[in-house]
Amino acid sequence: MTDTLATVGSRLAELVALPSVSCVDAAHDMSNADVVDTLAGWFGAAGFALERQHVAHGPDKLNLIARLGSGDDGLVLAGHTDTVPYDDSGWDSDPFTLSERDGRWYGLGTADMKCFFPIVLAALETIEPARLRRPLVMLATADEESSMAGARHLEQAGRRLGRHVLIGEPTALRPIRKHKGIAIGRIVLAGRSGHSSDPGLGANALDCMHEIIGDLKAWRAQAAEQYRDTDFAVPGPTLNLGCIRGGDSPNRICGECELMFDIRAVPGLDIDAALAELTAVVRARAAAAGIEGRLELPMAPLAALDTGADAALVRALETATGTAAASVAFATEGPFLNALGSESVIFGPGDIATAHQPNEYVEIARVAQMIDILRDLIERFCCHD
Ligand SMILES: [Zn+2]
Numbered sequence: 507m508t509d510t511l512a513t514v515g516s517r518l519a520e521l522v523a524l525p526s527v528s529c530v531d532a533a534h535d536m537s538n539a540d541v542v543d544t545l546a547g548w549f550g551a552a553g554f555a556l557e558r559q560h561v562a563h564g565p566d567k568l569n570l571i572a573r574l575g576s577g578d579d580g581l582v583l584a585g586h587t588d589t590v591p592y593d594d595s596g597w598d599s600d601p602f603t604l605s606e607r608d609g610r611w612y613g614l615g616t617a618d619m620k621c622f623f624p625i626v627l628a629a630l631e632t633i634e635p636a637r638l639r640r641p642l643v644m645l646a647t648a649d650e651e652s653s654m655a656g657a658r659h660l661e662q663a664g665r666r667l668g669r670h671v672l673i674g675e676p677t678a679l680r681p682i683r684k685h686k687g688i689a690i691g692r693i694v695l696a697g698r699s700g701h702s703s704d705p706g707l708g709a710n711a712l713d714c715m716h717e718i719i720g721d722l723k724a725w726r727a728q729a730a731e732q733y734r735d736t737d738f739a740v741p742g743p744t745l746n747l748g749c750i751r752g753g754d755s756p757n758r759i760c761g762e763c764e765l766m767f768d769i770r771a772v773p774g775l776d777i778d779a780a781l782a783e784l785t786a787v788v789r790a791r792a793a794a795a796g797i798e799g800r801l802e803l804p805m806a807p808l809a810a811l812d813t814g815a816d817a818a819l820v821r822a823l824e825t826a827t828g829t830a831a832a833s834v835a836f837a838t839e840g841p842f843l844n845a846l847g848s849e850s851v852i853f854g855p856g857d858i859a860t861a862h863q864p865n866e867y868v869e870i871a872r873v874a875q876m877i878d879i880l881r882d883l884i885e886r887f888c889c890h891d
Pocket residue numbers: 586618619650675676
Protein backbone atom coordinates (compact mmCIF):
# COMPACT_ATOMS: atom_id res chain seq x y z
CA MET A 507 0.00 0.00 0.00
CA THR A 508 2.90 2.37 0.70
CA ASP A 509 4.06 2.19 -2.93
CA THR A 510 0.51 2.54 -4.15
CA LEU A 511 -0.05 5.64 -2.02
CA ALA A 512 3.26 7.12 -3.16
CA THR A 513 2.08 6.75 -6.77
CA VAL A 514 -1.29 8.29 -5.93
CA GLY A 515 0.53 11.19 -4.27
CA SER A 516 2.81 11.84 -7.23
CA ARG A 517 -0.08 11.65 -9.71
CA LEU A 518 -2.16 13.95 -7.54
CA ALA A 519 0.78 16.38 -7.42
CA GLU A 520 0.82 16.38 -11.23
CA LEU A 521 -2.89 17.16 -11.47
CA VAL A 522 -2.80 19.84 -8.77
CA ALA A 523 0.05 21.55 -10.66
CA LEU A 524 -2.20 21.94 -13.73
CA PRO A 525 -4.52 24.92 -13.18
CA SER A 526 -8.08 24.14 -14.35
CA VAL A 527 -10.22 26.82 -12.74
CA SER A 528 -13.74 27.12 -14.09
CA CYS A 529 -15.72 30.21 -13.29
CA VAL A 530 -18.80 32.04 -14.52
CA ASP A 531 -16.58 35.14 -14.58
CA ALA A 532 -14.68 34.85 -17.89
CA ALA A 533 -11.68 36.64 -16.38
CA HIS A 534 -10.97 33.61 -14.16
CA ASP A 535 -12.19 30.86 -16.50
CA MET A 536 -9.55 28.42 -17.85
CA SER A 537 -9.30 25.42 -20.15
CA ASN A 538 -9.18 21.94 -18.57
CA ALA A 539 -7.30 20.46 -21.55
CA ASP A 540 -4.04 19.85 -19.64
CA VAL A 541 -5.80 17.81 -16.99
CA VAL A 542 -7.72 15.85 -19.64
CA ASP A 543 -4.49 15.15 -21.61
CA THR A 544 -2.77 13.89 -18.47
CA LEU A 545 -5.69 11.62 -17.58
CA ALA A 546 -5.84 10.39 -21.19
CA GLY A 547 -2.16 9.42 -20.95
CA TRP A 548 -2.67 7.44 -17.73
CA PHE A 549 -5.93 5.72 -18.65
CA GLY A 550 -4.75 5.05 -22.20
CA ALA A 551 -1.65 3.32 -20.78
CA ALA A 552 -3.94 1.23 -18.54
CA GLY A 553 -5.68 -0.11 -21.67
CA PHE A 554 -8.77 2.11 -21.73
CA ALA A 555 -10.33 3.27 -25.01
CA LEU A 556 -10.48 7.07 -24.98
CA GLU A 557 -13.08 9.51 -26.21
CA ARG A 558 -12.80 13.30 -25.87
CA GLN A 559 -15.96 15.38 -26.07
CA HIS A 560 -15.60 19.06 -26.86
CA VAL A 561 -18.01 20.96 -24.68
CA ALA A 562 -19.25 23.98 -26.61
CA HIS A 563 -18.51 26.65 -24.07
CA GLY A 564 -15.81 29.20 -23.26
CA PRO A 565 -12.13 28.34 -23.75
CA ASP A 566 -11.04 24.79 -24.62
CA LYS A 567 -13.29 22.60 -22.44
CA LEU A 568 -13.39 18.83 -22.69
CA ASN A 569 -15.01 15.76 -21.20
CA LEU A 570 -12.98 12.56 -21.25
CA ILE A 571 -14.66 9.16 -21.40
CA ALA A 572 -12.25 6.26 -20.82
CA ARG A 573 -13.72 2.82 -21.29
CA LEU A 574 -12.79 -0.82 -20.71
CA GLY A 575 -15.33 -3.08 -22.40
CA SER A 576 -18.54 -2.20 -24.23
CA GLY A 577 -22.20 -1.86 -23.26
CA ASP A 578 -24.11 0.42 -20.90
CA ASP A 579 -24.75 -1.88 -17.93
CA GLY A 580 -21.45 -1.48 -16.11
CA LEU A 581 -19.87 0.78 -13.53
CA VAL A 582 -19.02 4.44 -14.14
CA LEU A 583 -16.47 6.21 -11.94
CA ALA A 584 -17.06 9.90 -12.47
CA GLY A 585 -15.42 13.12 -11.43
CA HIS A 586 -14.87 16.69 -12.55
CA THR A 587 -11.55 18.05 -13.73
CA ASP A 588 -12.05 21.69 -12.76
CA THR A 589 -11.57 23.59 -9.52
CA VAL A 590 -13.03 26.79 -8.15
CA PRO A 591 -10.89 29.96 -8.28
CA TYR A 592 -8.48 30.41 -5.39
CA ASP A 593 -7.57 33.11 -2.96
CA ASP A 594 -3.77 33.21 -2.90
CA SER A 595 -3.36 35.08 0.32
CA GLY A 596 -5.20 32.56 2.52
CA TRP A 597 -2.95 29.60 1.68
CA ASP A 598 -0.11 28.39 3.94
CA SER A 599 1.49 26.69 0.92
CA ASP A 600 1.34 27.16 -2.86
CA PRO A 601 -2.14 25.98 -3.98
CA PHE A 602 -0.61 24.39 -7.10
CA THR A 603 2.14 22.46 -5.26
CA LEU A 604 0.99 19.35 -3.40
CA SER A 605 2.13 19.59 0.19
CA GLU A 606 2.03 16.66 2.64
CA ARG A 607 1.57 17.63 6.29
CA ASP A 608 0.04 15.76 9.25
CA GLY A 609 -1.23 12.84 7.16
CA ARG A 610 -2.96 15.16 4.70
CA TRP A 611 -2.38 16.24 1.14
CA TYR A 612 -2.88 19.98 0.71
CA GLY A 613 -3.47 21.70 -2.62
CA LEU A 614 -6.18 23.31 -4.75
CA GLY A 615 -8.64 20.61 -5.84
CA THR A 616 -7.18 17.82 -3.68
CA ALA A 617 -10.49 17.06 -1.95
CA ASP A 618 -12.75 18.51 -4.68
CA MET A 619 -11.80 16.39 -6.52
CA LYS A 620 -8.53 15.72 -8.34
CA CYS A 621 -7.56 12.99 -5.86
CA PHE A 622 -10.30 10.80 -7.32
CA PHE A 623 -8.55 10.00 -10.61
CA PRO A 624 -5.27 8.67 -9.12
CA ILE A 625 -7.41 6.66 -6.68
CA VAL A 626 -9.28 5.02 -9.58
CA LEU A 627 -5.97 4.09 -11.21
CA ALA A 628 -4.67 2.66 -7.91
CA ALA A 629 -7.83 0.56 -7.49
CA LEU A 630 -7.32 -0.82 -10.99
CA GLU A 631 -3.73 -1.92 -10.37
CA THR A 632 -4.64 -5.43 -9.23
CA ILE A 633 -7.50 -5.97 -11.68
CA GLU A 634 -6.73 -7.82 -14.89
CA PRO A 635 -8.77 -6.18 -17.71
CA ALA A 636 -9.45 -9.61 -19.26
CA ARG A 637 -11.52 -10.52 -16.19
CA LEU A 638 -14.09 -7.81 -16.81
CA ARG A 639 -17.55 -9.16 -17.69
CA ARG A 640 -19.20 -5.76 -17.72
CA PRO A 641 -17.72 -2.44 -18.79
CA LEU A 642 -15.85 -0.05 -16.55
CA VAL A 643 -15.98 3.62 -17.53
CA MET A 644 -14.02 6.54 -16.15
CA LEU A 645 -15.73 9.86 -16.82
CA ALA A 646 -13.91 13.17 -16.31
CA THR A 647 -16.07 16.23 -16.92
CA ALA A 648 -15.56 19.94 -17.58
CA ASP A 649 -17.06 22.92 -15.76
CA GLU A 650 -18.82 21.24 -12.85
CA GLU A 651 -17.94 24.18 -10.62
CA SER A 652 -19.46 26.80 -12.92
CA SER A 653 -22.12 25.85 -15.46
CA MET A 654 -22.11 22.01 -15.34
CA ALA A 655 -21.65 22.30 -19.10
CA GLY A 656 -19.78 18.99 -19.28
CA ALA A 657 -22.56 16.99 -17.63
CA ARG A 658 -25.24 18.88 -19.59
CA HIS A 659 -23.39 18.00 -22.80
CA LEU A 660 -23.43 14.31 -21.84
CA GLU A 661 -27.13 14.39 -21.06
CA GLN A 662 -27.89 16.10 -24.36
CA ALA A 663 -25.85 13.46 -26.20
CA GLY A 664 -28.38 11.02 -24.68
CA ARG A 665 -26.02 8.09 -24.24
CA ARG A 666 -26.01 6.22 -20.93
CA LEU A 667 -22.45 5.33 -19.95
CA GLY A 668 -23.33 2.71 -17.35
CA ARG A 669 -26.01 1.58 -14.95
CA HIS A 670 -24.15 2.30 -11.71
CA VAL A 671 -22.42 5.66 -11.30
CA LEU A 672 -20.11 6.62 -8.46
CA ILE A 673 -19.25 10.33 -8.36
CA GLY A 674 -16.21 10.92 -6.17
CA GLU A 675 -17.19 14.34 -4.79
CA PRO A 676 -16.14 15.03 -1.21
CA THR A 677 -18.47 13.24 1.23
CA ALA A 678 -15.91 12.02 3.79
CA LEU A 679 -16.68 8.44 2.67
CA ARG A 680 -20.37 8.65 3.40
CA PRO A 681 -22.66 7.46 0.58
CA ILE A 682 -25.02 10.18 -0.61
CA ARG A 683 -28.07 9.46 -2.76
CA LYS A 684 -30.08 12.66 -2.50
CA HIS A 685 -29.62 16.38 -2.83
CA LYS A 686 -31.87 19.29 -3.63
CA GLY A 687 -32.18 20.96 -7.03
CA ILE A 688 -31.38 24.65 -7.53
CA ALA A 689 -32.95 27.43 -9.56
CA ILE A 690 -31.87 31.06 -9.55
CA GLY A 691 -34.37 33.64 -10.75
CA ARG A 692 -34.22 37.35 -11.51
CA ILE A 693 -37.44 39.35 -11.73
CA VAL A 694 -37.12 42.52 -13.78
CA LEU A 695 -39.87 45.13 -13.67
CA ALA A 696 -39.86 48.23 -15.86
CA GLY A 697 -42.53 50.79 -14.93
CA ARG A 698 -42.51 54.56 -15.42
CA SER A 699 -40.98 57.18 -13.15
CA GLY A 700 -42.67 60.51 -12.39
CA HIS A 701 -43.24 63.09 -9.67
CA SER A 702 -44.07 61.45 -6.34
CA SER A 703 -46.89 63.91 -5.64
CA ASP A 704 -49.15 62.24 -8.21
CA PRO A 705 -49.08 58.41 -8.54
CA GLY A 706 -50.97 58.76 -11.85
CA LEU A 707 -47.87 60.29 -13.48
CA GLY A 708 -46.06 56.95 -13.57
CA ALA A 709 -46.23 53.21 -12.85
CA ASN A 710 -44.48 52.19 -9.66
CA ALA A 711 -42.26 49.12 -10.12
CA LEU A 712 -41.55 48.88 -6.40
CA ASP A 713 -45.25 48.69 -5.56
CA CYS A 714 -45.62 45.92 -8.11
CA MET A 715 -42.57 44.05 -6.76
CA HIS A 716 -44.11 44.21 -3.31
CA GLU A 717 -47.16 42.36 -4.62
CA ILE A 718 -44.96 39.79 -6.35
CA ILE A 719 -42.94 39.23 -3.17
CA GLY A 720 -46.24 38.44 -1.44
CA ASP A 721 -46.96 35.86 -4.16
CA LEU A 722 -43.48 34.34 -3.82
CA LYS A 723 -43.91 33.99 -0.06
CA ALA A 724 -47.32 32.39 -0.54
CA TRP A 725 -45.81 29.95 -3.08
CA ARG A 726 -43.02 29.18 -0.61
CA ALA A 727 -45.40 28.43 2.26
CA GLN A 728 -47.54 26.21 0.08
CA ALA A 729 -44.57 24.33 -1.40
CA ALA A 730 -43.03 23.74 2.02
CA GLU A 731 -46.28 22.13 3.11
CA GLN A 732 -46.75 20.08 -0.05
CA TYR A 733 -43.19 18.75 -0.51
CA ARG A 734 -41.85 17.59 2.83
CA ASP A 735 -38.80 15.33 2.77
CA THR A 736 -37.34 14.50 6.17
CA ASP A 737 -34.14 13.09 4.59
CA PHE A 738 -32.99 16.73 4.50
CA ALA A 739 -31.91 18.85 7.45
CA VAL A 740 -34.20 21.54 6.04
CA PRO A 741 -37.05 19.22 5.09
CA GLY A 742 -38.91 21.33 2.54
CA PRO A 743 -38.10 23.36 -0.53
CA THR A 744 -36.88 26.89 0.20
CA LEU A 745 -37.18 30.16 -1.64
CA ASN A 746 -34.72 32.83 -0.56
CA LEU A 747 -35.21 36.49 -1.46
CA GLY A 748 -31.55 37.35 -1.95
CA CYS A 749 -31.23 40.89 -3.24
CA ILE A 750 -33.36 43.73 -4.49
CA ARG A 751 -32.60 46.97 -6.31
CA GLY A 752 -34.97 49.67 -7.39
CA GLY A 753 -35.63 53.39 -7.67
CA ASP A 754 -33.34 56.30 -6.93
CA SER A 755 -35.14 58.93 -4.89
CA PRO A 756 -37.98 59.25 -2.35
CA ASN A 757 -39.68 61.94 -4.40
CA ARG A 758 -39.74 59.99 -7.65
CA ILE A 759 -42.03 57.13 -8.62
CA CYS A 760 -39.88 54.01 -8.73
CA GLY A 761 -39.46 53.25 -12.43
CA GLU A 762 -37.41 50.04 -12.29
CA CYS A 763 -37.02 47.24 -9.81
CA GLU A 764 -35.09 43.99 -9.85
CA LEU A 765 -35.22 41.07 -7.41
CA MET A 766 -33.07 37.94 -7.30
CA PHE A 767 -34.05 34.77 -5.47
CA ASP A 768 -33.04 31.15 -5.29
CA ILE A 769 -35.12 28.03 -4.91
CA ARG A 770 -33.77 24.80 -3.40
CA ALA A 771 -36.14 22.06 -4.50
CA VAL A 772 -36.56 18.69 -2.82
CA PRO A 773 -36.98 15.65 -5.11
CA GLY A 774 -40.56 15.52 -6.38
CA LEU A 775 -40.88 19.27 -6.88
CA ASP A 776 -40.68 19.91 -10.62
CA ILE A 777 -38.45 22.99 -10.91
CA ASP A 778 -39.44 23.75 -14.51
CA ALA A 779 -43.14 23.66 -13.60
CA ALA A 780 -42.50 25.87 -10.57
CA LEU A 781 -40.65 28.44 -12.69
CA ALA A 782 -43.44 28.42 -15.28
CA GLU A 783 -45.95 29.10 -12.51
CA LEU A 784 -43.88 31.96 -11.09
CA THR A 785 -43.35 33.42 -14.57
CA ALA A 786 -47.14 33.56 -14.99
CA VAL A 787 -47.47 35.29 -11.60
CA VAL A 788 -44.91 37.96 -12.58
CA ARG A 789 -46.58 38.59 -15.94
CA ALA A 790 -50.05 38.87 -14.41
CA ARG A 791 -48.97 41.30 -11.67
CA ALA A 792 -47.00 43.43 -14.13
CA ALA A 793 -49.85 43.52 -16.64
CA ALA A 794 -52.29 44.58 -13.92
CA ALA A 795 -49.94 47.43 -12.94
CA GLY A 796 -49.43 48.49 -16.55
CA ILE A 797 -45.70 47.80 -16.54
CA GLU A 798 -43.33 45.37 -18.20
CA GLY A 799 -42.25 42.39 -16.17
CA ARG A 800 -40.32 39.20 -16.77
CA LEU A 801 -38.64 36.37 -14.91
CA GLU A 802 -35.10 35.61 -16.15
CA LEU A 803 -32.94 32.60 -15.31
CA PRO A 804 -29.26 33.66 -15.03
CA MET A 805 -28.33 29.96 -14.82
CA ALA A 806 -30.09 26.87 -16.15
CA PRO A 807 -31.81 25.09 -13.25
CA LEU A 808 -30.28 21.96 -11.71
CA ALA A 809 -32.55 19.06 -10.86
CA ALA A 810 -32.56 17.30 -7.50
CA LEU A 811 -30.78 13.97 -7.04
CA ASP A 812 -33.01 11.14 -5.90
CA THR A 813 -31.37 7.76 -6.37
CA GLY A 814 -33.44 4.93 -4.87
CA ALA A 815 -32.55 3.63 -1.41
CA ASP A 816 -32.43 0.11 -2.85
CA ALA A 817 -30.13 0.88 -5.81
CA ALA A 818 -27.39 -1.76 -5.94
CA LEU A 819 -24.56 0.77 -5.60
CA VAL A 820 -26.26 2.48 -2.64
CA ARG A 821 -26.55 -0.87 -0.89
CA ALA A 822 -22.97 -1.86 -1.74
CA LEU A 823 -21.54 1.38 -0.34
CA GLU A 824 -23.68 1.17 2.79
CA THR A 825 -22.31 -2.32 3.41
CA ALA A 826 -18.71 -1.28 2.64
CA THR A 827 -18.81 1.70 5.01
CA GLY A 828 -21.34 0.58 7.63
CA THR A 829 -23.00 3.97 7.06
CA ALA A 830 -26.55 4.63 5.88
CA ALA A 831 -26.84 6.66 2.67
CA ALA A 832 -27.81 10.26 3.35
CA SER A 833 -28.46 13.60 1.69
CA VAL A 834 -26.24 16.67 1.25
CA ALA A 835 -26.83 20.38 0.82
CA PHE A 836 -24.66 20.79 -2.32
CA ALA A 837 -25.58 19.94 -5.90
CA THR A 838 -23.72 17.50 -8.18
CA GLU A 839 -23.70 16.17 -11.75
CA GLY A 840 -25.69 13.13 -10.58
CA PRO A 841 -29.12 14.30 -11.84
CA PHE A 842 -27.77 14.63 -15.42
CA LEU A 843 -26.52 11.03 -15.34
CA ASN A 844 -29.70 9.76 -13.66
CA ALA A 845 -31.71 11.43 -16.43
CA LEU A 846 -29.97 8.95 -18.77
CA GLY A 847 -31.16 6.01 -16.69
CA SER A 848 -28.17 5.56 -14.39
CA GLU A 849 -28.22 5.27 -10.60
CA SER A 850 -25.75 7.78 -9.17
CA VAL A 851 -24.25 7.76 -5.72
CA ILE A 852 -21.95 10.50 -4.44
CA PHE A 853 -19.02 9.09 -2.50
CA GLY A 854 -15.49 10.38 -2.06
CA PRO A 855 -12.66 10.73 0.47
CA GLY A 856 -12.51 14.53 0.68
CA ASP A 857 -14.53 16.51 3.17
CA ILE A 858 -16.81 19.23 1.81
CA ALA A 859 -15.90 21.33 4.85
CA THR A 860 -12.38 21.82 3.43
CA ALA A 861 -13.43 22.34 -0.20
CA HIS A 862 -13.71 25.75 -1.93
CA GLN A 863 -11.41 27.43 0.57
CA PRO A 864 -7.71 28.04 1.32
CA ASN A 865 -5.69 25.07 2.63
CA GLU A 866 -7.97 22.51 1.00
CA TYR A 867 -6.77 19.00 1.82
CA VAL A 868 -7.64 15.32 1.70
CA GLU A 869 -6.82 12.86 4.51
CA ILE A 870 -4.37 10.25 3.19
CA ALA A 871 -5.93 7.53 5.38
CA ARG A 872 -9.27 8.14 3.66
CA VAL A 873 -7.59 7.93 0.26
CA ALA A 874 -6.26 4.48 1.24
CA GLN A 875 -9.75 3.37 2.35
CA MET A 876 -11.27 4.67 -0.87
CA ILE A 877 -8.82 2.63 -2.97
CA ASP A 878 -9.87 -0.58 -1.17
CA ILE A 879 -13.57 0.22 -1.50
CA LEU A 880 -13.28 1.03 -5.22
CA ARG A 881 -11.32 -2.15 -5.89
CA ASP A 882 -14.11 -4.21 -4.27
CA LEU A 883 -16.77 -2.32 -6.24
CA ILE A 884 -14.99 -2.95 -9.56
CA GLU A 885 -14.71 -6.66 -8.66
CA ARG A 886 -18.36 -6.85 -7.71
CA PHE A 887 -19.94 -4.77 -10.48
CA CYS A 888 -17.62 -5.56 -13.39
CA CYS A 889 -15.91 -8.92 -12.74
CA HIS A 890 -18.56 -11.13 -11.08
CA ASP A 891 -21.78 -12.53 -12.50
ZN1 LIG B 1 -16.71 19.08 -6.69
